[in-house]
Amino acid sequence: MAQTETLIGVIGAGVMGQGVSFQLAKFDYNVILVDVSEEKLAAAKQGIINISRLDRIMIGQKRSPEAKQNAPLDKIRFTTNIEDVHQAGLIIENVPEKQDIKLKVYEQLKEIVQEEAVVAVNTSATPITRLSTVMKVPENVLGIHFVNPVHLMPTVEMVKGFFTNEKTIERANSFLSSMGMKGVLVNDSPGFVSNRVMLMYLNEAIFCVQEGVGTAADVDEIFRGCLSHKMGPLETTDLIGLDTILYSLEVLYQEFMDDKYRPAFLLRQMVSAGLLGVKSGMGFYKYR
Secondary structure (H helix, E strand, C coil): CCHHHHEEEEECCCHHHHHHHHHHHHCCCEEEEECCCHHHHHHHHHHHHHHHHHHHHHHHCCCCCCCCCCCCHHHEEEECCHHHHCCCCEEEECCCCCHHHHHHHHHHHHCCCCCCCEEEECCCCCCHHHHHCCCCCHHHEEEEECCCCHHHCCEEEEEECCCCCHHHHHHHHHHHHCCCCEEEEEECCCCCCHHHHHHHHHHHHHHHHHCCCCCHHHHHHHHHHCCCCCCCHHHHHHHHCHHHHHHHHHHHHHHHCCHHHCCCHHHHHHHHCCCCEHHHCECCCECC
16 A cells, blocks of 8 residues: 555545444544534544444454454544545545535545545445546546445445546555455446445335335345345335435436336435434334
8 A cells, every 4th residue: 555545535424434434444544534514523423433332342253353443533533624635545435426516526626636646436326437537637536335334344346437547446456455355346337236236126125115015124024034135125225324325316317217216206205304214313214
């Protein structure tokens, strides 16, 4: 790893930004975590503390020997100033799955990041090539799709954009390896592989609840008991966040112009009502 890559900028302090920051700090990286308000950063700090507490529970299970027992918050700097990531050798972007928001962030990053810095797009559905063309060095942009919870998922989907070069892929692989993780390289396409497939069955499960075919508990029990899934699709939707699922489906719907990606009305309705899943305390299940 290049020396500058020991300092990593994380843009977006939501659920994924918190998970990524915790994982980085646990492996002794210095992190600059950026979001738009002090309120969001305060919530992120508490979220990272909660992840750390849960991680301690996992000590008796198989864990990478290089990992620290805790991710000290003093490894993470919280800021509302995106220009603070200027010295970072790696930027990981986690802002919401809204292309207008993402494009504004990349317009800012274009003027901030060092020419040699790698920019990793942690996205569920947004095409990597489209974002990379905003940057001065599009060859240094790739997708690194972390899965929630980040510290428990050792494999990530790594996405090669049209311009991404081999050196960038090598640097990304080295970075992941330093945390005991690995990437599976795929080519750029909306939703890539994991979400292009997963979002469809999550959405269809929501349609089943919407149409009264079964309750959320019924649907999840079938997936766990009959199909050997560790989590049911509605539990998964709650964990990821209903808003994230909706925004990602909207990207696929717009990109492919195919009705099979049309979000269920119930999903739209629940997001409008603020029922976002675990992070709001209520989704298909109650958490508080």
